[in-house]
Amino acid sequence: VDHFNYGIQSKMFMQKYLVNTDYWNRTGGPIFFYTGNEGAIELFAQNTGFMFEIAPQFGAMVVFAEHRFYGSSIPFGKKGYTHKQYYQYQSSMQALADYAELITFMKQQYEHAEHSPVVVFGGSYGGMLAAWMRIKYPNIVQGAIAASAPVAQFTGLTPCNKFSEIVTSTFAKESKECVTIIRKSWAAIDSVAATAKGREWLSKEWKLCSPLVSKENVTALKDYLSDVWVNLAMADYPYMANFLAPLPAYPVMAVCQPMKLYRDAPQTILQEVFKGLSVYFNYTTTAKCLQYKDAMPTSLDDNGWDLQSCTEMVMPLCSDGKKDFFEPKPWDMKKFDEACYKRWAVHPEAKKMEMIYGGRNIPSASNIIFSNGLLDPWSSGGIVEDVNDSVLAVIIPEGAHHLDLRSSERADPQSVIEARTIHKENINKWISQYRRENPLPKKN
Amino acid sequence: VDHFNYGIQSKMFMQKYLVNTDYWNRTGGPIFFYTGNEGAIELFAQNTGFMFEIAPQFGAMVVFAEHRFYGSSIPFGKKGYTHKQYYQYQSSMQALADYAELITFMKQQYEHAEHSPVVVFGGSYGGMLAAWMRIKYPNIVQGAIAASAPVAQFTGLTPCNKFSEIVTSTFAKESKECVTIIRKSWAAIDSVAATAKGREWLSKEWKLCSPLVSKENVTALKDYLSDVWVNLAMADYPYMANFLAPLPAYPVMAVCQPMKLYRDAPQTILQEVFKGLSVYFNYTTTAKCLQYKDAMPTSLDDNGWDLQSCTEMVMPLCSDGKKDFFEPKPWDMKKFDEACYKRWAVHPEAKKMEMIYGGRNIPSASNIIFSNGLLDPWSSGGIVEDVNDSVLAVIIPEGAHHLDLRSSERADPQSVIEARTIHKENINKWISQYRRENPLPKKN
Numbered sequence: 001v002d003h004f005n006y007g008i009q010s011k012m013f014m015q016k017y018l019v020n021t022d023y024w025n026r027t028g029g030p031i032f033f034y035t036g037n038e039g040a041i042e043l044f045a046q047n048t049g050f051m052f053e054i055a056p057q058f059g060a061m062v063v064f065a066e067h068r069f070y071g072s073s074i075p076f077g078k079k080g081y082t083h084k085q086y087y088q089y090q091s092s093m094q095a096l097a098d099y100a101e102l103i104t105f106m107k108q109q110y111e112h113a114e115h116s117p118v119v120v121f122g123g124s125y126g127g128m129l130a131a132w133m134r135i136k137y138p139n140i141v142q143g144a145i146a147a148s149a150p151v152a153q154f155t156g157l158t159p160c161n162k163f164s165e166i167v168t169s170t171f172a173k174e175s176k177e178c179v180t181i182i183r184k185s186w187a188a189i190d191s192v193a194a195t196a197k198g199r200e201w202l203s204k205e206w207k208l209c210s211p212l213v214s215k216e217n218v219t220a221l222k223d224y225l226s227d228v229w230v231n232l233a234m235a236d237y238p239y240m241a242n243f244l245a246p247l248p249a250y251p252v253m254a255v256c257q258p259m260k261l262y263r264d265a266p267q268t269i270l271q272e273v274f275k276g277l278s279v280y281f282n283y284t285t286t287a288k289c290l291q292y293k294d295a296m297p298t299s300l301d302d303n304g305w306d307l308q309s310c311t312e313m314v315m316p317l318c319s320d321g322k323k324d325f326f327e328p329k330p331w332d333m334k335k336f337d338e339a340c341y342k343r344w345a346v347h348p349e350a351k352k353m354e355m356i357y358g359g360r361n362i363p364s365a366s367n368i369i370f371s372n373g374l375l376d377p378w379s380s381g382g383i384v385e386d387v388n389d390s391v392l393a394v395i396i397p398e399g400a401h402h403l404d405l406r407s408s409e410r411a412d413p414q415s416v417i418e419a420r421t422i423h424k425e426n427i428n429k430w431i432s433q434y435r436r437e438n439p440l441p442k443k444n
Numbered sequence: 445v446d447h448f449n450y451g452i453q454s455k456m457f458m459q460k461y462l463v464n465t466d467y468w469n470r471t472g473g474p475i476f477f478y479t480g481n482e483g484a485i486e487l488f489a490q491n492t493g494f495m496f497e498i499a500p501q502f503g504a505m506v507v508f509a510e511h512r513f514y515g516s517s518i519p520f521g522k523k524g525y526t527h528k529q530y531y532q533y534q535s536s537m538q539a540l541a542d543y544a545e546l547i548t549f550m551k552q553q554y555e556h557a558e559h560s561p562v563v564v565f566g567g568s569y570g571g572m573l574a575a576w577m578r579i580k581y582p583n584i585v586q587g588a589i590a591a592s593a594p595v596a597q598f599t600g601l602t603p604c605n606k607f608s609e610i611v612t613s614t615f616a617k618e619s620k621e622c623v624t625i626i627r628k629s630w631a632a633i634d635s636v637a638a639t640a641k642g643r644e645w646l647s648k649e650w651k652l653c654s655p656l657v658s659k660e661n662v663t664a665l666k667d668y669l670s671d672v673w674v675n676l677a678m679a680d681y682p683y684m685a686n687f688l689a690p691l692p693a694y695p696v697m698a699v700c701q702p703m704k705l706y707r708d709a710p711q712t713i714l715q716e717v718f719k720g721l722s723v724y725f726n727y728t729t730t731a732k733c734l735q736y737k738d739a740m741p742t743s744l745d746d747n748g749w750d751l752q753s754c755t756e757m758v759m760p761l762c763s764d765g766k767k768d769f770f771e772p773k774p775w776d777m778k779k780f781d782e783a784c785y786k787r788w789a790v791h792p793e794a795k796k797m798e799m800i801y802g803g804r805n806i807p808s809a810s811n812i813i814f815s816n817g818l819l820d821p822w823s824s825g826g827i828v829e830d831v832n833d834s835v836l837a838v839i840i841p842e843g844a845h846h847l848d849l850r851s852s853e854r855a856d857p858q859s860v861i862e863a864r865t866i867h868k869e870n871i872n873k874w875i876s877q878y879r880r881e882n883p884l885p886k887k888n
Contacts, residue, residue: 002448002449003448003537004446004447004448004449004535004537004538005446005448005449005532005533005535005538006528006531006532006534006535006755006756006790007528007529007532007533008532009790009791009793084450084451085451087450088449088450088451088452089449089451090450091448091449091450093447093448094448094449097800100799100800101799104795104799135582136580137802138802138806138807138808138809139799139801139802139803139805139806140799140802311450312450346450346453347453349453351548355544355545355548355583355584356541356544356581357583358581358582358583358584359583361583362582362583363582363881364582364810364811365582366808367808437807
């Protein structure tokens, strides 16, 4: 469980991985390896159809590896998250070493696999891991497709408000009124929720599962709302999908469509917001009420990610309500630190990831594609300019969060089709380069 | 003390480093940073004159950083080596992260240093660390001079007998008789030491500080002798020096010169060996007797290195007595593992360093010079062929262990003079490249 110290060499953990060898060409066919991120690995296997789609033409083995402390791969089992002595081992460096070891192991286990070049894929945090895997273990992986990987979403590398601005601009593309209504909704909530009567009205009007009875409830509702707008921008795919939630095609458009009527009256604003909100929380029309208090209904593990964001994945986000439509909220490192210490007994190390991985400062790296969709707020911390001849930025103007890793769909915009072509061309290049440097043994 | 987990964030240790800013050009002059290896940092500062020699022409700051768990930089102080819960944190990955953090810190501490490119230097294990520093932290160091760095002296990467063969060939260059006498000496010791009388004779003849009374003593004597021949080959400099021991110029020649007379009689063989041995253990003529039982009288920390070799620095060495002049000894991993567990309660991980750093398989690395002297047995695990355009091998046929890092001397062979020129040319290239990518801020 600890690759970098020698105190507990015998402590192991079971790491889950999924393998598909249907298309694998055993004479040197590549291994496509997904570097799992914050959730059960099945979620990523289901949302990364691109790897399966191109596996046949490359004769590739497809592997999805689960990240430690997620899904079924939790060191120390049920105790894993109970105490720092266990969850201290949750770190990206350890996860990369897990993958390095797993790949090394698989190359021994599968006959002939020792001649197979490894290409890593990942989206979001998984994309960061894919890129970093190539940067830190070029001896083990030949290239990386890093989709929507915010490798520079760290202190001092990206302004904290950029993320909020992109969410806003993704909504602004659909309608100005929608943006205005959302921007005004925060004050509207405050003014309505200032009285018991108002809280009662809002609880009914929005069909809240738990009525608003305290200030904390109101804050929780606003936090929920923020997350909804962010998730919608991230999942703004051109077809029906179920990534962060079951959503219709072009969900931002679908949500904004009913939010047309802007009036100054707080109640009107909130009624309009609810029309849009319903598309999000009740697209399946099975929700009896709006559950704003629990974790977002995603298959991502928000609890586990909260831990990581409290140690090393410190991603400062902020909003001013002017250039963006969120409630103004500065980034408060001190408060963040206190909350982290209270919850996990750890202190966030804001500059750590820059020191370990370099952020955007990776001129000597090679064989990485950084793809980013411009609808996706995480593109703020991404690499959107070519770094050198083989570390390339691919921009997908109509793309949301790692759209390019998903299966092809008829509704796909041209830009994502082209992005996938670039991916394939580069994977081909990397494999040829590997083959030149590591010729297959001659048959006798 | 732990860069990769988050269990003991507040546990720090004092790391010693030496700084010389006499020649530093504060307008972007480089930082020359020695990545300390297994010993007190002063030893390396004293034996790496090259860095000081070239500092003025580069306007460089010179820094020597001590490796954790050596010299004065021992985490947990006196407890450091007492229990695995403390010394578990001794690892090359942690040491590299220490250096990354120290460099980051110094670039903030020294005004204007943020514009300074960093070039790392190291010899032997320090050379491995220098190369790996560039490989793992290219965002922090711009290039590496890795002198006599056996980055591939690991299981499966280099035949275990190559090391012994090079020691032998370094002696063979001086005289065939010398090699024959040493090769025959092991059996001679065994036959003489088989009787109490013989042991008494040998103890007197060789002026042993502790007389040979047991089988263990005889083994210890032979181990000592092996180490002597290895050290002589490593320290075969063309001038008087005191690196592993105070030695005359061309010490292998000096040792072999009196070992001329080969006769079959064991006593004659051992008398001849002692003539050579005296040059080694008593060059200063102050030794009253031959101390074969204690650690070798070097300033390297053999105890600390023993720990590292028992966790990750597993370097298989063996001899057959035919192609080399050592007592035949296979590499016995099982025995090695048992000894490690007994002494340190750890198990050696023989394939770890290959997985983490890649051994010789580093085609995507950049800006590293691997220099090796062919007299030096550690060249066996070195990189002696160019890897690519900017990862170059420099061979110094007349060089011993990292001769090129030492100060210039009149007796220097042409090959080391040329090696140093290549170092300087490449450092210049790396700095220019850095400056292109990171222009100095314009003065107003």
